Amino acid sequence: MNITVCIKRTPDTETRIRVAQDGVGIDSTGVKYIMSPYDEMAVEAALRTRESLGAGEVEVLTLGEDGSVETLRAGLAMGADRATLLRGAATMDGLATARTLQAELGGREVGLILFGVKAADDDQQQVGPMTATLLGLPCVTAVADFEVQDGAVRCRREVEGGTEVVEVPTPAVLTVTKGAFEPRYASLKGIMAAKRKPLEEKPAEAAESRLTVRVLEPPPQRPAGRVVGEGADAVPELVRLLREEAKVL
Amino acid sequence: MSNILAVVEQRDGQVRGVGREVLSAAAAAAESLGAAADALLLGERAAADAAALGHYGAGTVKLALHPGLGAYSPERYARVVADVVTAGGYGAVFFGATAQGKDLAPRVAALLDVPLASDVTGIDAEDGQLVFIRPVYAGKAFARVVSEGAVAAASLRPNVFAPAERAGAGSVEEVPVTLPDGPTSRVVDFEAAGGTLDVSEASVIVSGGRGMKGPENWHLLEAVRDAVGSDVAALGASRAVVDAGWRPHGEQVGQTGKTVSPKLYMAMAISGAIQHLAGMRTSQTIVAVNKDPDAPIFGVADYGIVGDVQEVLPRLAEEIRALKARG
Numbered sequence: 001m002n003i004t005v006c007i008k009r010t011p012d013t014e015t016r017i018r019v020a021q022d023g024v025g026i027d028s029t030g031v032k033y034i035m036s037p038y039d040e041m042a043v044e045a046a047l048r049t050r051e052s053l054g055a056g057e058v059e060v061l062t063l064g065e066d067g068s069v070e071t072l073r074a075g076l077a078m079g080a081d082r083a084t085l086l087r088g089a090a091t092m093d094g095l096a097t098a099r100t101l102q103a104e105l106g107g108r109e110v111g112l113i114l115f116g117v118k119a120a121d122d123d124q125q126q127v128g129p130m131t132a133t134l135l136g137l138p139c140v141t142a143v144a145d146f147e148v149q150d151g152a153v154r155c156r157r158e159v160e161g162g163t164e165v166v167e168v169p170t171p172a173v174l175t176v177t178k179g180a181f182e183p184r185y186a187s188l189k190g191i192m193a194a195k196r197k198p199l200e201e202k203p204a205e206a207a208e209s210r211l212t213v214r215v216l217e218p219p220p221q222r223p224a225g226r227v228v229g230e231g232a233d234a235v236p237e238l239v240r241l242l243r244e245e246a247k248v249l
Numbered sequence: 250m251s252n253i254l255a256v257v258e259q260r261d262g263q264v265r266g267v268g269r270e271v272l273s274a275a276a277a278a279a280e281s282l283g284a285a286a287d288a289l290l291l292g293e294r295a296a297a298d299a300a301a302l303g304h305y306g307a308g309t310v311k312l313a314l315h316p317g318l319g320a321y322s323p324e325r326y327a328r329v330v331a332d333v334v335t336a337g338g339y340g341a342v343f344f345g346a347t348a349q350g351k352d353l354a355p356r357v358a359a360l361l362d363v364p365l366a367s368d369v370t371g372i373d374a375e376d377g378q379l380v381f382i383r384p385v386y387a388g389k390a391f392a393r394v395v396s397e398g399a400v401a402a403a404s405l406r407p408n409v410f411a412p413a414e415r416a417g418a419g420s421v422e423e424v425p426v427t428l429p430d431g432p433t434s435r436v437v438d439f440e441a442a443g444g445t446l447d448v449s450e451a452s453v454i455v456s457g458g459r460g461m462k463g464p465e466n467w468h469l470l471e472a473v474r475d476a477v478g479s480d481v482a483a484l485g486a487s488r489a490v491v492d493a494g495w496r497p498h499g500e501q502v503g504q505t506g507k508t509v510s511p512k513l514y515m516a517m518a519i520s521g522a523i524q525h526l527a528g529m530r531t532s533q534t535i536v537a538v539n540k541d542p543d544a545p546i547f548g549v550a551d552y553g554i555v556g557d558v559q560e561v562l563p564r565l566a567e568e569i570r571a572l573k574a575r576g
């Protein structure tokens with residue numbers, strides 16, 4: 001069974017975010033980019049599935065520009081077999097991204113298409129289920145663990161109040177969240193091998209973005225807090241403030 | 250602009266609190282655009298308190314009732330919601346960004362062929378258009394976005410929009426339901442997490458970090474949760490704690506955990522790493538207890554105590570119990 005993992009290049013979660021001159025994007029100077037953390041988990045999930053089935057290929061796929069080649073190589077270094085770059089601009093409109101991915105994946109024979117549950121930049125949490133809907137494939141979101149058996153995938157997903165076990169037939173789309181798939185580190189051997197693995201580039205079938213960012217701004221400042229005191233003796237005053245001032249107790 | 254549809258979740262025969270938040274936000278947004286808001290509930294039967302949604306600004310409470318809608322099914326729910334939006338000619342559709350809403354909203358948007366603004370924390374009207382305010386980069390920036398789609402679709406972060414009662418009663422109306430065929434995912438099992446309130450649904454969260462020293466000290470946090478009331482309060486955790494195996498992942502708050510926005514968030518022996526703040530910085534009131542006066546968590550806390558959790562927590566539980574006893 002072949003597996004495609006859709007991955008995205010995003011700023012490192014530690015990075016300081018500054019708004020660019022244009023007021024709608026971020027200033028990328030000095031920003032370190034990584035593979036979005038949940039996408040790394042999705043790659044890990046794909047590799048483990050390939051290992052347990054003992055057959056099939058894992059592809060990493062992204063819509064992005066030059067810098068995304070590095071992200072694809074990181075996926076290859078982890079152990080993916082091949083990579084595809086759809087050259088084009090990724091925007092906050094997840095449906096536009098989903099359309100581009102649909103155009104690429106539509107005609108293909110893929111058993112599983114994996115996504116991260118959300119990308120660390122736009123936090124939209126939508127591209128996976130949108131792509132699935134466009135492709136007419138079943139989709140399970142926020143999957144913490146899964147297993148493929150006899151043409152079906154059994155997924156564990158955490159929902160409010162418990163864990164759900166959901167079954168869907170393959171081909172299927174899953175979005176992966178934190179759980180069983182702690183990503184492996186690429187070995188030196190893996191990094192060397194990645195340089196020789198196939199990486200195909202083609203122009204993206206661009207879809208128009210219809211979600212327009214008018215303004216990007218720093219988060220609203222929380223009013224300066226105060227230290228109520230030190231140690232257990234400060235507790236009565238804290239509780240009084242929570243009741244009388246903040247009115248939350 | 251045309252009217253706004255609020256998709257309201259029900260569970261165990263009751264409207265979920267977040268449903269009233271979404272409806273109230275829809276009613277407020279509609280009012281500023283000179284339009285009206287309706288509510289939509291899906292299920293096998295209507296929640297007992299469905300009609301009362303009229304008091305939260307629903308002109309019409311629409312009920313999509315069908316035996317096949319008893320349990321949440323992504324494909325079915327998406328089809329039904331999309332049909333109601335289209336048939337009703339709505340200009341906007343709002344969801345709650347709950348586990349279900351986050352699963353459902355993107356599918357509805359894809360069926361309607363419109364973009365979606367997810368996890369929105371504010372809504373403005375500018376020049377007759379809705380502007381959605383949403384945290385991006387894990388809350389390190391906020392984007393003001395507008396949808397160019399025929400329907401402005403958004404999911405709203407729970408606990409951010411206040412439920413507001415309004416004059417008017419609203420009418421109740423059943424809508425026709427056609428279920429799609431095609432592959433449907435099947436829930437084959439459900440393991441309840443011990444009946445405790447989920448961290449994403451709590452209005453008070455008591456979170457512990459690595460400075461709690463070990464799982465054996467969690468009773469200190471449980472005592473505070475119980476003092477507040479386990480019907481409204483839940484335990485949370487930092488990733489360090491979850492990675493150490495002290496607590497289940499379902500309790501993790503932050504970038505790779507849950508995003509929460511409770512009335513009161515208490516960070517106990519949590520340093521306040523940027524990835525943790527990502528999950529809780531829109532909380533209404535934040536309290537931090539940390540022995541390090543320079544811990545970054547104090548930068549976002551409204552109230553802090555510099556001290557040892559081992560000493561502060563028992564006293565905190567005691568004082569809250571005393572407060573509740575006084576009423």
Ligand SMILES: Cc1cc2nc3c(=O)[nH]c(=O)nc-3n(C[C@H](O)[C@H](O)[C@H](O)COP(=O)(O)OP(=O)(O)OC[C@H]3O[C@@H](n4cnc5c(N)ncnc54)[C@H](O)[C@@H]3O)c2cc1C
Nearest residue numbers: 458459460487488489503504505506518520525540557558
């Ligand atoms: C991609 C990525 C995603 C991540 N996602 C998340 C996430 O979702 N959630 C998350 O929380 N983290 C996340 N992290 C990890 C994050 O960077 C921090 O490592 C983590 O939040 C630290 O947890 P902590 O505050 O419990 O521990 P520490 O940073 O070790 O802090 C412990 C604190 O306890 C205090 N302390 C110690 N003893 C006491 C005492 N007796 N009394 C009072 N205070 C005491 C110390 O002063 C210190 O401030 C992520 C990291 C990465 C790279």
Ligand SMILES: Nc1ncnc2c1ncn2[C@@H]1O[C@H](COP(=O)(O)O)[C@@H](O)[C@H]1O
Nearest residue numbers: 006063090115116118119124125126127
């Ligand atoms: N430009 C892109 N190229 C490939 N996959 C993407 C892209 N953007 C988002 N994705 C995938 O969709 C997931 C969810 O993204 P989002 O809906 O933006 O939070 C990500 O974790 C990726 O798996």
